[in-house]
Amino acid sequence: MNKEWSTTTRYFVFALVLAGFIWFITAAEALIGALAISALLAYLLNPIVTVVNQRARVARSLVVFLVYLLSLGAIITVTIIFIPAIPEQTASFLEDMQTLMTQAEQDFLAEPIVILNTEIALDGLLPEADLSELVSSFIRADIIVQLLQTSTTNLGWILVVLVATYYLLQDWDKLREWLFSWAPGPFESDFRRLYDEIKLVWNRYFRGQLRLSIIVGLLTGAGSLILGLPGAILFGVFAAIFDVLLSVGPAIIMVIATVVALLAGSNTLAVSNTIFAFIVLAFNLGIQGIENIWLRPRIMSSSVRIHPAIIFIAIVGSLSLAGVLTALIIVPVLGSIAVISRYTYHKLFKMDPWADNARMASRIIEEPEEAETAASTQNTAVESSD
Secondary structure, eight states: OOOOOOHHHHHHHHHHHHHHHHHHHHHTHHHHHHHHHHHHHHHHHHHHHHHHHHHHOOOHHHHHHHHHHHHHHHHHHHHHHHGGGHHHHHHHHHHHHHHHHHHHIIIIITSOEEETTEEEOGGGGSTTOOHHHHHHHHSOHHHHHHHHHHHSOOHHHHHHHHHHHHHHHHHHHHHHHHHHHTSOGGGHHHHHHHHHHHHHHHHHHHHHHHHHHHHHHHHHHHHHHHHTOTTHHHHHHHHHHHGGGTTHHHHHHHHHHHHHHHHHOOSSOOSOHHHHHHHHHHHHHHHHHHIIIIIHHHHHHHHHOOOHHHHHHHHHHHHHHTOHHHHHHHHHHHHHHHHHHHHHHHHHTTOOTTHHHHHHHHHHHHHHHHHHHHHHHHHHHHHHHO
């Protein structure tokens, strides 16, 4: 005998499911982070798989295997090439930093600066600590090893990321249809349209991020070239690549550029290496200020159609509370939540959730007709004047 649940039972079960979902999200935070990384990697590799699958007309499973194998091989090759050089480069970097800091202490801090006829002795800022000892106390082998250990996941989570990425690439169509099968029959079409809307939000976000990275790379490269920083073009390229890591990536580029300025000096400016390092540091800080306060909020606002202030607050709050990974995806997540919230609002008040899309489509269709009508009217006027 098929007996329907009462309204009270349905609400109770819904509350239990919601509570279980919230508990799972809280308890499986590490797993969700690994799955988010897998989803991003699959999203970035999927266009390559799709193009090769369409052009070569080879089975998608084989294309996924080849692309995945080549990508994994490239990562392993880069690791084998660069990892052995880390200890030697770290030791060399520490020696250079100690030498530069000692030189800065002797040349820069030894001379007082004058502000409003008042001399300020800079060497008194660190009365009991030598700068080189201060640097070496913060940059030690055990601290570097600890940072490397905490910045990488353990082998189990790496395996989860690799396996999940592979299956997302190979079977996403099946997984998507499986998720759609859970939707009640009358709402399946709505679920598919919601999926398309959310997918559009993520596509716009990545296009906006690509545009932002190109702008930051061009600004960094051109500015570094004008300042005379050695390797200015490379710094522009790496600034564009590492810009996706928000504050972490640009901070790495900023530190490296400052060290290069201290070591090599400027090719165009007749200033000391120490002053040039401060100029390069200020220049990179200025670019980051412009990007984070003005460029990123406005570009992402036009991409995902969220107010720039909300985007700025969301990114800063995510960086402070949840880290780089959450800040990296917070903008498209907010866009996805906005799509779902708009759909829920229209359903609650018994309105058509796709009315705005229909009006936009009709406007796109009508605009060419209006333009054609205006053009024909203008041609008629010209002929009558002739």
